[in-house]
Amino acid sequence: MIRDAAEFRAAADDRREAGGTAALVPTMGALHEGHVSLIRRARAEHAWCAVSIFVNPLQFGPDEDLGRYPRDEPADLAVCERLGVDAVWAPTAQEMYPPGVLLPSPEPGPIGDVLEGASRPGHFRGVLKAVHRLFDACGPCTAYFGEKDAQQLFLVRRMVSEERLPVTVVGSPTVREPGGLACSSRNAQLSAKEREQAACLFLALTEAAELARGGERDAAVLVAAMAREIGATALAHLDYATVVADDTFEEIRAIDRPARALVAARFPSARLIDNLRLPSAKPATAGS
Numbered sequence: 664m665i666r667d668a669a670e671f672r673a674a675a676d677d678r679r680e681a682g683g684t685a686a687l688v689p690t691m692g693a694l695h696e697g698h699v700s701l702i703r704r705a706r707a708e709h710a711w712c713a714v715s716i717f718v719n720p721l722q723f724g725p726d727e728d729l730g731r732y733p734r735d736e737p738a739d740l741a742v743c744e745r746l747g748v749d750a751v752w753a754p755t756a757q758e759m760y761p762p763g764v765l766l767p768s769p770e771p772g773p774i775g776d777v778l779e780g781a782s783r784p785g786h787f788r789g790v791l792k793a794v795h796r797l798f799d800a801c802g803p804c805t806a807y808f809g810e811k812d813a814q815q816l817f818l819v820r821r822m823v824s825e826e827r828l829p830v831t832v833v834g835s836p837t838v839r840e841p842g843g844l845a846c847s848s849r850n851a852q853l854s855a856k857e858r859e860q861a862a863c864l865f866l867a868l869t870e871a872a873e874l875a876r877g878g879e880r881d882a883a884v885l886v887a888a889m890a891r892e893i894g895a896t897a898l899a900h901l902d903y904a905t906v907v908a909d910d911t912f913e914e915i916r917a918i919d920r921p922a923r924a925l926v927a928a929r930f931p932s933a934r935l936i937d938n939l940r941l942p943s944a945k946p947a948t949a950g951s
């Protein structure tokens with residue numbers, strides 16, 4: 664495991680100089696099956712695979728769960744070793760954000776202020792600063808992110824394209840527990856009862872997807888169905904339910920292009936998010 668940024672960069676450079684490509688899986692640790700699938704894919708597609716572990720304080724608001732965020736470095740290192748990860752960069756806060764060094768702080772723009780950005784002011788500014796720093800420390804690479812954090816993925820892709828960073832961003836499908844709950848480090852904070860009820864996020868999204876498949880084009884109908892499902896769950900408090908265009912992440916009223924349904928809900932012990940790409944309508948069968 665490496666703490667030093669220069670040592671991490673040298674390890675990645677050595678591999679690139681030897682002719683291989685580098686993959687990076689950025690994480691905040693507390694590795695779960697979602698991370699495992701990202702790491703497996705990164706390993707399969709590249710000669711050298713690195714995982715970064717850093718709980719980034721800049722992306723937590725003052726009333727959020729930074730202090731309670733699950734941390735278990737020995738368990739994370741064991742997962743990385745089992746999966747054959749070549750390098751784990753787990754910087755200290757000083758290595759990540761060296762005091763006195765003015766690091767780039769990319770602007771998330773208007774999409775950074777809606778949905779997750781509205782509920783968590785400053786969140787995406789913190790995410791982009793961390794991701795920019797991780798990319799800079801690793802150098803040219805392919806970086807793997809989960810689709811569960813769809814807004815994050817959208818903003819990271821836009822940052823890479825606007826700043827012409829030498830990074831290819833890959834989004835990988837959300838991994839789910841048997842009841843549909845999306846794997847997340849925050850699931851560890853839920854009580855058994857909350858965990859059971861947290862399946863309402865996926866149920867809500869599946870209802871929206873069914874409506875879209877059946878030909879419903881009015882996003883308000885999907886939003887109402889999702890809000891009803893989450894609203895009917897005793898321990899869940901709906902934060903938002905919405906439909907966005909996949910290519911702009913703007914909320915839409917008519918589902919007339921590739922779109923995604925998103926939900927966020929607060930449980931007593933954790934706030935959860937999830938999303939699902941909406942299928943296109945099933946073609947009408949003859950005579951129907």
Ligand code: PAF
Nearest residue numbers: 689690691719790793794
């Ligand atoms: O998705 C995460 O775990 C974090 O937001 C990331 C990308 C590692 C940045 O801190």
